[in-house]
Amino acid sequence: MKITAIKPWLVKVPKTYWGEYFFVEVNTDEGITGWGEITTTTLVANRAVAGIVKELNASLVGEDPTQIERLWHKTFRSFTYMGSRGASTHVISGIDIALWDIRGKMLGQPIYDLLGGKVRDDVSLYTHPDQSNFNSDEGIEKEVRAISDSGHTAMKFDPFPHIGEQSQANAGYLSGKMPAEGERIAAEMTAKIREYAGPEMELLIDAHGRFDVPTAIRLCNSLEDAGQIDWFEEPVPVESYHALSQVRDKVNVAISVGERLHTRWDFVPIFENKLADYVMPDVTWTGGITELKKIATMAEAYYIPVSPHDASGPINVVAGAHVMMTTPNFYRVETSNQDLSSYNAFIEEPLDNSGGTLKLNGKPGLGIDINMDYFHANAVEGFGG
Ligand SMILES: [Mg+2]
Structure with a gap:
């Protein structure tokens, strides 16, 4: 061939x-x-x-x-x-x-059978609220309830307001500061989400690599107090492992990094310097199925769980899930919404994420037409x- x-x-x-x-x-x-x-x-x-x-x-x-x-x-x-x-x-x-x-x-x-075979029958997910509906308490509550009612038991959000320098959201960085007003808004939003979600929902915070070291430490600690958060993702921009190390020394919350790390070599300093509690490579950016499997196995040697970043189209989600079907040290695969019906136009058979887990269909390859x-x-x- x-x-x-x-x-x-x-x-x-x-x-x-x-x-x-x-x-x-x-x-x-x-x-x-x-x-x-x-x-x-x-x-x-x-x-x-x-x-x-x-x-x-x-x-x-x-x-x-x-x-x-x-x-x-x-x-x-x-x-x-x-x-x-x-x-x-x-x-x-x-x-x-x-x-x-x-x-x-x-x-x-199916690809998971070519990677050593499955160690689980379905793949746990975490998902996102639609934050465009977060302009009122009712909007926040509705989004959180929709996730909870769908069976998902973990959700991720970015509580930091897009004000001043931070208006660039996840692709922006200049001084890395967040005004005090922003810190207050983030803490209040996180506390509200914890209240609506209840004590058992895992709450994951995405900082999108937007803060300098002292700001990241302050925000991480204030959100821990506000909402008993379960991970704090990308506290500082990806370029400095030293900055990440300084944050890590001064916070208690679990740290997750990896969507902007490419190949096994970028993860070596993370594991060797104990910089993260979770790693979150993206199968479509870090080097594909071949590379995600290698990174997952490296992480296994350090007893670090893997949680693929998967927030774009249907192949991203399914490719990450195939590798995680074979990965013992697995946390969850990310999806962009609890309702994945927006993928239905692209693929012949809808994805089944009922109950907050992805069920792969067992068909050859990815199983996607x-x-x-x-x-x-x-x-x-x-x-x-
Ligand atoms: Mg992220």
Whole structure:
């Protein structure tokens, strides 16, 4: 079997933060097609990375798609002098997921069976409220109740108001400060959510890497007091492991990091310096299914649970879940909402997240059939396969 084409697809997503999802299609000369996802956090990054995917045709067409490990290394090393982690690992992730999909379809097996077999029957999830409804106490209560009623037992939110310098939300950083007013608003929101959610819901806070060291320490401790929080995610920007270490020395709450760490090598200092209680690599950014499995196994040696960051399209969620089906040291997979019906236009069979766990369907590969009519009708011009 040979690879015949690698195609980027940017498909418009109505009414979401992302604007478009970014998928990768890999065709073969035996008629089996594999699908992967990348979906970066900005349209500009999507377009740039899609250009790289197109260029990789020259080096990957004609290759044997079953040699997943070798093709991972071949692609990774082709970026070695520009910096091997970041855009390159996003591209590798999308292709790697598609190659595992092809391999599973060839063998008639779900991907989790190719990774050592399942250690659980379904995959626990955590999810997000729709914070655009957080403009009143009633809105907050309604969102929290919807999550609780859906059977989810953990939820994540960003309580920090987008004011002043922090108006840039999760892609912004300048001085890393939060005004006192913002700190008060965050503590009040967290206390309210704890009240509505009850004592047993796990509350995860996402700081989106927006704070300097003293601000992160202060916010972490004030939210612990306000809402008995269960993790504090990305307290400081990702570039400094030393900053993370300083925060860690002065807080009690569990720390989670990893959505902006790429490949096993970025996680080595996290494990060796005891910088996190949870790691949260993203299967579509860190290096695909191949890499997520390796990172999960490294984490297992340190007894650190893995909780894949999975907040964009349906392939992201399902690819992360396949690896976690085989991972003993697992916490939860992230989903963007308790209601995943917005994925239904993209895929032929809806995902089953009833009761707050994802049930994979056991079909070959990822177990996903793409709705090609929808893809063709909603592709961004110039990026439609
Ligand atoms: Mg995050």
